[in-house]
Amino acid sequence: MLRNESCILANLNQFFPLGENEQQLLKELEKTPHRVTEKQVLWAAGDKVDQLYTLKSGWAYTCRDNLDGARQVVDIVLPGDVLGLRELTFATHLSQAQMITEGVICPFPNHKIIDIIEASTPLTVALLASLSRQESILTERMLMSIHRSARSRIAHFIVETYTRLNRVRSIDFDSFYLPISQKVLGEILGLTSVHISRSLTSMERERVLIKHRDHIQVLDREKLYEEADFDGSYISDNMNGLRERLKQHGFR
Amino acid sequence: MLRNESCILANLNQFFPLGENEQQLLKELEKTPHRVTEKQVLWAAGDKVDQLYTLKSGWAYTCRDNLDGARQVVDIVLPGDVLGLRELTFATHLSQAQMITEGVICPFPNHKIIDIIEASTPLTVALLASLSRQESILTERMLMSIHRSARSRIAHFIVETYTRLNRVRSIDFDSFYLPISQKVLGEILGLTSVHISRSLTSMERERVLIKHRDHIQVLDREKLYEEADFDGSYISDNMNGLRERLKQHGFR
DNA sequence: CGTACCTTTGACGGCTGTCAAAGGAAGTGG
């Protein structure tokens, strides 16, 4: 994809080719880009839900803070993702949303989603598909947290993130950008940073991967996949049945 | 609510009062009730996604089986819930869906959702709200699995399930129907049935609750809530902002 | 060059899993 093509279009377009009308609606959402800084909080828990964001560039996450101070990252938001869909139908936010890196976001009022539902069934379905995949990522992470060892969870997260990134913009697997500290990685996977450190050290010693400050270097792709035991169907773009049905309804 | 009123209407109606048109659309979905038996599998992982179900009566769950034979229950489906929304936009099912008890379900082809999107924005939003709450329940369970002890997770699940049931049909908290074996409870919470047994025994010894074969008896409501540390906002029906916007769009 | 944050390493402890066996409870067929 071209550098300045819309990420969100590249994202949603994977489900099925969107028409002129839909592309126009998406452009509407990205009319007001804002530059945001590293670690900037986009909303806090308890805030009124009134805006959604598309993420044009940069990484973000949503998280929940426990009473005891422990933070749990709920989802990692990558360029092209819509931020806030999950809580669109709530009065107040359950989670906090925060940038990881600096970046560019495009806020839009949440009732624009209503306009989209009225204006375009295919785009509504694409958004539904996007929301479902977000939920599937969450489900998968829950399975991982419950049934897998720390090393396996780390491996899985690396492969998953690579897959998500590569889907919107083709990247190199042997070494790619991953601006996530061990502390945050722990908050994502539900492990302490101490244990993350131990696990990463052992993976490096065994020549599987090296985690640098802001990128991952994969040394042994096969071993990594084996540990990750990754089946990417939960983020696949394939949605045949509905796509055909949309065609029958006169959409392209 | 009346015994023979539609559960799904009672469920979705909580978000905002649905009009004649919407009630009619929901009735459409429930035109073909089927009786299903205890433990009947509704779909298996890998099956083509072509039907959704509303659950008129009985309990069901969706689950994923690990390679090592461990089963993880993804969500508990209660009367009035729509079963399959999460995987609507996938080509094949990621999970298995299975009845817990016997019951009555109403299958309908998944492209009916497209009809609904085209026919009624409020109903689309209500379905979105329902899907979001399902995802929130999942998120909450992930937090619990990662940060809470076995006893606390059990307490939380009991209170959550009571809250969900009470929302669609008022029930008594001191003793209510919960047709879930310790084995399945373990599969829900990501614990072994052995550990569930130990935890339940200790909760019974301390006069918090007694789990019988198919119902829960709450002995000390306050203690239970304290252990559960339950904040129900993630399943609340409040969605003010959008509701008003829908009114502005001419919906009631 | 000082400060703040991130990473590493060690010692220790606890929650929960595994394995195993026995004791109920429910359903089936004779």
Place this chain on the structure above:
DNA sequence: CCACTTCCTTTGACAGCCGTCAAAGGTACG
């Protein structure tokens, strides 16, 4: 109505992964 089977629950012994606490070493940044 009684064996038989099957599934669920309970209990004990033991082990291991990961958390906690603490301190030191790195790294970025002002």
